[in-house]
Amino acid sequence: MSRRTRAHPVREWTRDLTMGVGFAFSGRQGWIRTVLTAVGVGLGVAMLLLAAAVPKMMGAQESRGDARSVNGSVAGNVTAEDDAKATDRTVLSEDAGTKYHSLELYGRTLQADGDHPVTPPGTDRVPGPGEMLVSPALKKLLASDEGAELAHRLDARVVGVIGDEGLLGPHELAFYLGSDKLKPDDAARVKFFGEIEQRQPVDPVLILLGTVACAVLLMPVAIFIGTAARFGGERRDQRLAALRLVGADAAMTRRIAAGESLAGGLLGMLFGGLVFVLGRQLIGSVTLFGLSVFPSDVVPDVWLGALVLLGVPLMTVGVSVFALRGVTIEPVRVVRENTPRPRRLWWRLLPPFAGLALLLPLAGALRGGGEVNEIQVVSGVVLLLGGIALLLPWAVERLVGMLRGGPVSWQLAVRRLQLSSGTATRAVSGITVAVAGAVALQLLFAGAEADTSHPTGLKRTADGTVSVTDTSAGSTDARQLTRALKNTEGVASATGFLEGNQAVEGKKDAYTEVFVGSCATLRELADLDSCREGQVFRAMPGKQSGEDDSVEPPPPAGSALKVAGPGGHGTATWRIPARTPAVTGKRSAWGMPFAGVLVTPSALPADRLDSQYSAWVRLKDDEPEAMEHVRTTVFRHDPAAFAMPIRDREPSAAFRQVSRGIFAAASAVLVLIGASMVISQLEQLRERKRQLAVLVAFGTRRTTLGASVLWQTAIPVALGLALATGFGIGLGWALLRMIGQSVTDWSSIVPMLGAGTAVIATVTLLSMPQLWRLMRPDGLRTE
Structure with a gap:
């Protein structure tokens, strides 16, 4: 062309x-x-x-998560100065998240301070004691045979469904549980939900x-x-x-x-x-x-x-x-x-x-x-x-x-x-x-x-061992929870006690663990020849393995401890008796020997300590649902407490x-x-x-x-x-x-x-x- x-x-x-x-x-x-x-x-x-x-x-998921967020010990722009001020619109709230088999459940316990409380997104009311608001997916699961154990754990009457704006996804398992047992020292007082958290790098x-x-x-x-x-x-x-x-x-x-x-x-x-x-x-x-x-x-x-x-x-x-x-x-x-x-x-x-x-x-x-x-x-x-x-x-x-x-x-x-x-x-x-x-x-x-x-501070010793923690349990609660765990289906044994990390007076950055329990409990923590109410013992780490060298022994008898009060409020001086005998601490289910001061309740009442309840539970091999039964027992005692299988590291x-x-x-x-x-x-x-x-x-x-x-x-x-x-x-x-x-x-x-x-x-x-x-x-x- x-x-x-x-x-x-x-x-x-x-x-x-x-x-x-x-x-x-x-x-x-x-x-x-x-x-x-x-x-x-x-x-x-x-x-x-x-x-x-x-x-x-x-x-969108981040926005929904921010909308229902409750940050730290006080939330919703409530500062440390006014966190104790209850109003007609404030709500006490505490984490109640749990796991069911491989499923993660988002949950919070709510307790209104007045007649017109703020409500989480997707809800129009704060549930009362014994009531619960749930997501549609959780409602379906609770009504099924597969969710029978979970229904027993939550044990509350469903009075409403959480709307889409309060959920990360349509199949998220979430709930808000009503309560009348929350205490301001342990729960967050919320003026409003939805404070945007400062993003960490x-x-x-x-x-x-x-x-x-x-x-x-x-x-x-x-x-x-x-x-x-x-x-x-x-x-x-x-x-x-x-x-x-x-x-x-x-x-x-x-x-x-x-x-x-x-x-x-x-x-x-x-x-x-x-x-x-x-x-x-x-x-x-x-x-x-x-x-x-x-x-x-x-x-x-x-x-x-x-x-x-x-x-x-x-x-x-x-x-x-x-x-x-x-x-x-x-x-x-x-x-x-x-x-x-x-x-x-x-x-x-x-x-x-x-x-x-x-x-x-x-x-x-x-x-x-x-x-x-x-x-x-x-x-x-x-x-x-x-x-x-x-x-x-x-x-x-x-x-x-x-x-x-x-x-x-x-x-x-x-x-x-x-x-x-x-x-x-x-x-x-x-x-x-x-x-x-x-x-x-x-x-x-x-x-x-x-x-x-991140390290959990625990060492996995064998399958079938569970760690239980409750940061707000007192001495009476500790005894009740230990008894309930021992009676839980699928549990072979349970050892529970109160512990707190206390400062040693006169020594900079020196601390020791204080364990409070009955003589029967202390015998599970250390080798005791004899024990009676009112006694105190110094548990030494022993030489059971080379790793025990890294465990600090307790301070000498006669040392004074700065004992923090409940919730960390106030301190008092308490002295280890001069003739406190030294005993050998047993190896815990967490893999490390007990080392610290062992006291019976009358020697140092647990209610005077800033302590938490800890327990280890051994499960029976022939009960596949034993872990879920333990979680149910712990949740019914306190929704904020948690139970987890013992492992040495936990993914972020x-x-x-x-x-x-x-x-x-x-x-x-x-x-x-x-x-x-x-x-x-x-x-x-x-x-x-x-x-x-x-x-x-x-x-x-x-x-x-x-x-x-x-x-x-x-x-x-x-x-x-x-x-x-x-x-x-x-x-x-x-x-x-x-x-x-x-x-x-x-x-x-x-x-x-x-x-x-x-x-x-x-x-x-x-x-x-x-x-x-x-x-x-x-x-x-x-x-």
């Missing part, structure tokens, strides 16, 4: 793109190909829109976890969108060759291909938006790892949403055009790199090496409260994981090139992969990257849990929240990848419809063809999982070096590999009915 008659570039592009869009919707085959592409792209778009909504969801390790999780979870989604954009590539190339025959040049065919991909991408955007809107309505009925969100909170961030809406169509066009780089489209034929060359390895190694080069200099960067360079971390993670998608086609090509012989089904599979392994490897690359990222996350989580957890609350959110997102990504792989597998089978029908017509058994399809999936999967394991361990090791931790639990990678294998096996089995249908004789027909 001469320069004079050549169309304007804008008109050329518009004409060719429009022609490509027309081809995308022309004929039955065109529609099927475009719909499959749209479904694949749409699932990825729905997931990306959900990811774009995460900031809004987190912000986020632990850099948690920032690292969130940053890595975003890259790991979103990268497989992007890979699958790119894979979906290449659905029907072989037939499209044949059609472009026909266009060359009627006069189209190479540039025009690429513009037409871009228009065809753009049509699938735009239709995928519409489908993804529809899936997101429908899923948004259903998300309120889903709970993952204890997390649930209200549909109204699932709103994509404006800028992130715009990035998705603009980026995905451009990505589909770019992938489609890039895929034509090695294809020569000539009239009536398509030549894929005239002389098929082996895939080169050297450039495929550059991204993973570049990723390591970015991550390794960050070793130890988070020790001592360092900061996270999010851009450097994300770039390193993406480059490392991207290396899997680049290396997998090369590894499959090298492996199948060396395979010879075997059963017919094996030979069919190997030959198919030798001729065209790209389609098969693209189908599994997304799940391979997802598994590698999950392996790295698991290793990082194991190390981060150790880094972010922020870590638990982040881990639940990440694993919930990982589950959603695996579901998406599984659904996407089904579509990809169906598209591959549809492309090979004629070959399958011809093989059956020539006498090939259907079972042989079915086995060949399984082998075609199994070979790339085996190599992919091997690469995923190696890259995942390498990435996890590099990330652990940043926080100064090493791999502590290699077995944590097994579930991730198992989950990836299960997804692939499920996808393959779901594609079998379509395979059987395509092997019918009508598959020989062609247009």
Whole structure:
């Protein structure tokens, strides 16, 4: 075409793109190909829109948490000077949260000071004694057989339901319990709910976890969108060759291909938006790892949403055009790199090496409260994981090139992969990257849990031991609670006492523990030859293990202690009797020997001490619900008391929240990848419809063809999982070096590999009915 008659570039592009869009919707085959592409792209778009909504969801949950917050010993802007001033609107409140099996329950005890008290968000009244307001999910649980023990624990009449504005999510288990037993010294006096807490700096390790999780979870989604954009590539190339025959040049065919991909991408955007809107309505009925969100909170961030809406169509066009780089489209034929060359390895190694080069200099960067360079971390993670998608086609090509012989089904599979392994490897690359990222996350989580957890001061000695603490129990309450624990179903033994940390007079920063109990109780704390009411003993730590050297012995007999009064109000001097005998402290269930001053009640009444009730409870092995029975006993005695299995370290609350959110997102990504792989597998089978029908017509058994399809999936999967394991361990090791931790639990990678294998096996089995249908004789027909 001469320069004079050549169309304007804008008109050329518009004409060719429009022609490509027309081809995308022309004929039955065109529609099927475009719909499959749209479904694949749409699932990825729905997931990306959900990811774009995460900031809004987190912000909404924080706002609801702030709205019901009660801070410290006094709350709602009540200062220490006026915390004792009760008004007609103030409310006494105390924490009453509890656990039921693996479920966390948010709870508070409320007691109105007047007739017009302030109420928590989502409620219109303060429940009276023996009454309770509950969330809808908790109301349902209490009415079920599964919640029978919990109903016995709470033991109050439900008089109302907490509204959405007072809950973090639609499935949160929450309650407000009415009381008339709260004391101002132990409870917070609230003028209003909803003081916004000053945010503490986020632990850099948690920032690292969130940053890595975003890259790991979103990268497989992007890979699958790119894979979906290449659905029907072989037939499209044949059609472009026909266009060359009627006069189209190479540039025009690429513009037409871009228009065809753009049509699938735009239709995928519409489908993804529809899936997101429908899923948004259903998300309120889903709970993952204890997390649930209200549909109204699932709103994509404006800028992130715009990035998705603009980026995905451009990505589909770019992938489609890039895929034509090695294809020569000539009239009536398509030549894929005239002389098929082996895939080169050297450039495929550059991204993973570049990723390591970015991550390794960050070793130890988070020790001592360092900061996270999010851009450097994300770039390193993406480059490392991207290396899997680049290396997998090369590894499959090298492996199948060396395979010879075997059963017919094996030979069919190997030959198919030798001729065209790209389609098969693209189908599994997304799940391979997802598994590698999950392996790295698991290793990082194991190390981060150790880094972010805090010592409890206890040492786990054996399973079935429970620690009970009540900070407001007096001597009478202590005896009653110990008796109740001993009589609890599933309890083998219980030892309870009052203890307080008291200052030693005349010595700076010197303290000793004072244990108050009857002679029977003190005998469980130390080896006593004899004991009578009024006696005092000095419990020495003994030499039961080398660790006992770190336990401070009590002060000498005759020393004076500054005894703090109840609630820390006031002090008095109390002197250890001059002839106080020294005894050997026994090893507690917490792993450390008792060391301190043991006193009987008449020698130093517990009501004169700022003390707390402590107990250890040993459970029977044959009672699976023993832990829940103990929690019920403790809660009914005092909702503010708590019982927990003894462990030496406790993960931080922020870590638990982040881990639940990440694993919930990982589950959603695996579901998406599984659904996407089904579509990809169906598209591959549809492309090979004629070959399958011809093989059956020539006498090939259907079972042989079915086995060949399984082998075609199994070979790339085996190599992919091997690469995923190696890259995942390498990435996890590099990330652990940043926080100064090493791999502590290699077995944590097994579930991730198992989950990836299960997804692939499920996808393959779901594609079998379509395979059987395509092997019918009508598959020989062609247009």
